[in-house]
Amino acid sequence: xxxxxxxxxxxxxxxxxxxxxxxxxxxxxxxxxxxxxxxxxxxxxxxxxxxxxxxxxxxxxxxxxxxxxxxxxxxxxxxxxxxxxxxxxxxxxxxxxxxxxxxxxxxxxxxxxxxxxxxxxxxxxxxxxxxxxxxxxxxxxxxxxxxxxxxxxxxxxxxxxxx
Numbered sequence: 001x002x003x004x005x006x007x008x009x010x011x012x013x014x015x016x017x018x019x020x021x022x023x024x025x026x027x028x029x030x031x032x033x034x035x036x037x038x039x040x041x042x043x044x045x046x047x048x049x050x051x052x053x054x055x056x057x058x059x060x061x062x063x064x065x066x067x068x069x070x071x072x073x074x075x076x077x078x079x080x081x082x083x084x085x086x087x088x089x090x091x092x093x094x095x096x097x098x099x100x101x102x103x104x105x106x107x108x109x110x111x112x113x114x115x116x117x118x119x120x121x122x123x124x125x126x127x128x129x130x131x132x133x134x135x136x137x138x139x140x141x142x143x144x145x146x147x148x149x150x151x152x153x154x155x156x157x158x159x160x161x162x163x
Contacts, residue, residue, distance in 0.1 A: 006076040006138035013077070017130050018100050021123040025108075025115035034114035049109025056103030062088040063095040076135050083143045085150050092158045093151065097127055132156065 011017075028034075066087040067074050074096070088095040101124070108116035139147040 005079050006135040008077070012130055012134065013075075014097060014100060014127075014131060017126050018104065018123060021119040021126075022104060022107075022116065025113055025119050028115045029113050034118075035112065046110050049106040049111075052102045052106030052109065054106075056099040056101070056106060059088060059092075059095045059099030059102065063099065076131070076138075080139075080142065083139065083146055083150065085154070090154060093154050093156050094132060097131065098157055 006012075064074055066084055066089060070082050070084055072080050072082055072084055092098050101120075104116055104120070104123075107113065136147075136151070139151075
């Protein structure tokens with residue numbers, strides 16, 4: 001069976017998988033606020049949040065640049081012709097999703113949105129099931145052993161695997 005794209009439905013995109021829980025977290029924070037423990041470290045926590053935001057944006061930009069370099073779409077609803085394994089993709093198979101997670105953690109810390117952390121685990125599970133697994137099936141169908149070797153050498157989220 002040939003697979004033309006990784007995603008075929010409108011809701012199978014990062015904006016939905018990450019955006020809906022973020023909007024729900026913000027709505028809950030406004031209607032049923034949860035607070036971080038007030039402490040003398042509040043400015044430090046905000047700085048850490050800003051660092052997470054910068055890391056997240058940097059990961060997303062790096063991934064988009066390498067896709068652009070190889071004329072590959074960043075939208076998993078479009079077909080890809082080339083397996084990108086260099087640059088940021090040599091240390092993460094999903095640097096854009098990792099970037100979004102870092103950015104969300106940063107936003108949660110800066111704006112003290114405790115609900116984001118409550119939604120983070122189910123959001124990561126949804127990301128795996130709705131986004132990553134279909135993309136991996138597509139890439140195996142498209143590139144076969146080339147993708148399987150790549151997947152065996154680079155983790156889904158971050159880091160290379162020991163040979």
